[in-house]
Amino acid sequence: MTYDFDLFVIGAGSGGVRCARIAASHGARVAVAENRHWGGTCVNLGCVPKKLMVQAAEYGDLARDSHGFGWDFAPGHHDWAALIAAKDHEIARLNGIYVSMLEKSGVTLLTGTARFEDAHTIVIGPGELAPEAPVRRVTAARIVIATGTRPDLPDIPGIAHAISSDQAFHLETRPKRVCMIGGGYIGVEFAGIFQGLGSEVDLVYRQHLPLRGFDHDLRTSLHEAIAGRGIRQHAGRSPVSIRARGDGYMVVLDDGAEIETDCVFFATGRNPNVGALGLNHAGVSVTAGGRIVVDAVGETNVPGIFAIGDVTNRLNLTPVAIAEGHSLADRLFGHGHPREWSLETTPKAVFFSPPLASVGLTEDEAARDGTVDIYLARFTPMRHTLSGRTRKTVMKLVVDQASQKIVGAHMLGDDAPEMMQGLAIAVTAGLTKQDFDRTVGIHPTSAEEFVTMRARTRVTVRTAD
Numbered sequence: 261m262t263y264d265f266d267l268f269v270i271g272a273g274s275g276g277v278r279c280a281r282i283a284a285s286h287g288a289r290v291a292v293a294e295n296r297h298w299g300g301t302c303v304n305l306g307c308v309p310k311k312l313m314v315q316a317a318e319y320g321d322l323a324r325d326s327h328g329f330g331w332d333f334a335p336g337h338h339d340w341a342a343l344i345a346a347k348d349h350e351i352a353r354l355n356g357i358y359v360s361m362l363e364k365s366g367v368t369l370l371t372g373t374a375r376f377e378d379a380h381t382i383v384i385g386p387g388e389l390a391p392e393a394p395v396r397r398v399t400a401a402r403i404v405i406a407t408g409t410r411p412d413l414p415d416i417p418g419i420a421h422a423i424s425s426d427q428a429f430h431l432e433t434r435p436k437r438v439c440m441i442g443g444g445y446i447g448v449e450f451a452g453i454f455q456g457l458g459s460e461v462d463l464v465y466r467q468h469l470p471l472r473g474f475d476h477d478l479r480t481s482l483h484e485a486i487a488g489r490g491i492r493q494h495a496g497r498s499p500v501s502i503r504a505r506g507d508g509y510m511v512v513l514d515d516g517a518e519i520e521t522d523c524v525f526f527a528t529g530r531n532p533n534v535g536a537l538g539l540n541h542a543g544v545s546v547t548a549g550g551r552i553v554v555d556a557v558g559e560t561n562v563p564g565i566f567a568i569g570d571v572t573n574r575l576n577l578t579p580v581a582i583a584e585g586h587s588l589a590d591r592l593f594g595h596g597h598p599r600e601w602s603l604e605t606t607p608k609a610v611f612f613s614p615p616l617a618s619v620g621l622t623e624d625e626a627a628r629d630g631t632v633d634i635y636l637a638r639f640t641p642m643r644h645t646l647s648g649r650t651r652k653t654v655m656k657l658v659v660d661q662a663s664q665k666i667v668g669a670h671m672l673g674d675d676a677p678e679m680m681q682g683l684a685i686a687v688t689a690g691l692t693k694q695d696f697d698r699t700v701g702i703h704p705t706s707a708e709e710f711v712t713m714r715a716r717t718r719v720t721v722r723t724a725d
């Protein structure tokens with residue numbers, strides 16, 4: 261049987277683009293379909309525009325903090341429309357780069373929505389990016405599903421009044437008041453963005469602390485940092501309905517409390533994009549939540565059909581999707597061994613102000629495997645000794661007592677994501693507390709604290725049999 265392509269990739273996001281380019285560089289005949297935006301979520305409605313908006317929000321703090329150093333800068337007026345236009349200009353530039361990168365690699369680009377006709381046949385029809393696209397049918401020896409996720413909003417009365425992150429990037433004006441629902445990555449990051457740009461923010465989340473899954477000391481410190489920014493937190497609460505009121509909205513919580521706001525923003529997780537794929541025609545299995553199940557090399561239950569990135573709903577981060585796409589292409593078409601990497605030591609960051617970053621195990625996770633030594637530092641960073649801002653940096657090392665390996669590193673504070681990238685190398689390499697102790701610091705920095713924490717804060721004994 262001959263096929264039109266050796267590899268067909270559905271979705272040109274972080275994972276799909278990398279997989280297609282690397283496969284083509286190995287000599288494979290590759291096509292990729294995209295129905296919404298070249299570059300996917302990260303470039304268009306995720307990491308990149310989000311980080312630009314986080315950076316925009318930081319300028320107000322910097323202006324205010326400068327007073328303690330003798331300056332008289334004032335934050336002044338922020339022009340939301342100018343920010344959105346500048347951000348859109350940059351995103352359009354990046355879209356162009358993604359298209360030309362794929363074309364230069366020899367990948368065939370097909371604009372439209374792809375769906376399975378059978379396990380080797382894909383039909384490409386109209387999509388958001390090309391509503392008039394003609395229907396095309398192609399065959400491929402192997403197919404990679406890299407279709408990502410989309411926002412998941414609960415079905416409560418009045419939900420049509422709410423927005424998700426997709427719309428937040430294109431609001432015409434900045435809402436004066438924002439009610440953010442969800443204490444995960446997006447909820448925390450956008451609460452920070454809107455507050456930093458001048459909005460009054462209410463943050464509603466179901467747990468007693470934000471950022472479930474992160475280390476407890478970081479979550480507690482983040483709770484304090486959020487309160488320190490003047491964001492009102494409604495912990496342990498969920499919304500039950502939304503209704504229009506005047507020019508704004510009223511959000512009713514499960515304890516009967518009401519929040520009056522101008523914008524109701526749901527950041528309550530995301531669902532895999534599988535609805536339009538016709539997976540049943542190919543026999544590909546999904547879980548009840550729509551997640552495509554794959555084995556260790558990314559293959560689904562159907563031989564020759566693979567899935568990478570967020571659509572598999574494991575650790576939904578751009579570098580993970582890229583790593584999966586790259587190693588799959590190497591494995592299928594390259595020579596030698598694909599790069600080995602691990603989800604366990606993949607670093608994570610949440611771009612609040614101050615930001616938070618982590619690698620490896622939390623204290624609770626580590627204590628399930630054995631007794632752990634905890635090193636914890638909490639201090640006022642040098643800038644804020646003069647800025648007048650009450651801001652604490654928190655740093656934490658989780659050390660397996662038996663082997664003395666650093667199994668987790670966690671930080672809340674300025675530059676935490678930048679520092680964590682280096683620490684992730686140390687944790688991935690399995691370095692020990694002694695290796696940290698014999699490393700000389702850089703002075704004066706906050707980072708040096710990671711190699712000067714001498715006194716153990718506590719011992720946490722093994723919690724499981």
Ligand SMILES: Cc1cc2nc3c(=O)[nH]c(=O)nc-3n(C[C@H](O)[C@H](O)[C@H](O)COP(=O)(O)OP(=O)(O)OC[C@H]3O[C@@H](n4cnc5c(N)ncnc54)[C@H](O)[C@@H]3O)c2cc1C
Nearest residue numbers: 271273274275295296300301306374408569570576577578
């Ligand atoms: C607001 C926000 C902020 C984020 N910030 C960060 C961050 O700071 N750091 C980080 O690491 N991660 C971040 N993420 C997560 C990151 O964006 C994702 O992990 C990453 O984009 C996943 O890549 P992917 O290739 O799996 O999917 P995507 O990038 O979502 O790409 C999937 C592509 O498939 C297309 N598609 C879907 N169905 C079809 C079809 N049937 N036919 C054709 N095309 C189709 C979609 O249009 C999309 O372009 C953020 C996400 C969001 C929403």
Ligand SMILES: NC(=O)c1ccc[n+]([C@@H]2O[C@H](COP(=O)([O-])OP(=O)(O)OC[C@H]3O[C@@H](n4cnc5c(N)ncnc54)[C@H](O)[C@@H]3O)[C@@H](O)[C@H]2O)c1
Nearest residue numbers: 414442443444445446447466498527528529530576609610
């Ligand atoms: N900095 C980054 O790396 C970054 C930034 C943004 C997004 N992301 C990725 O995108 C994913 C999606 O982000 P997200 O913030 O939407 O998801 P999330 O899973 O991080 O958080 C969703 C939150 O909403 C809560 N929730 C769910 N349903 C609810 C309801 N009905 N009422 C109240 N709360 C409810 C959940 O308990 C959870 O705390 C993240 O998990 C992450 O993988 C990464």
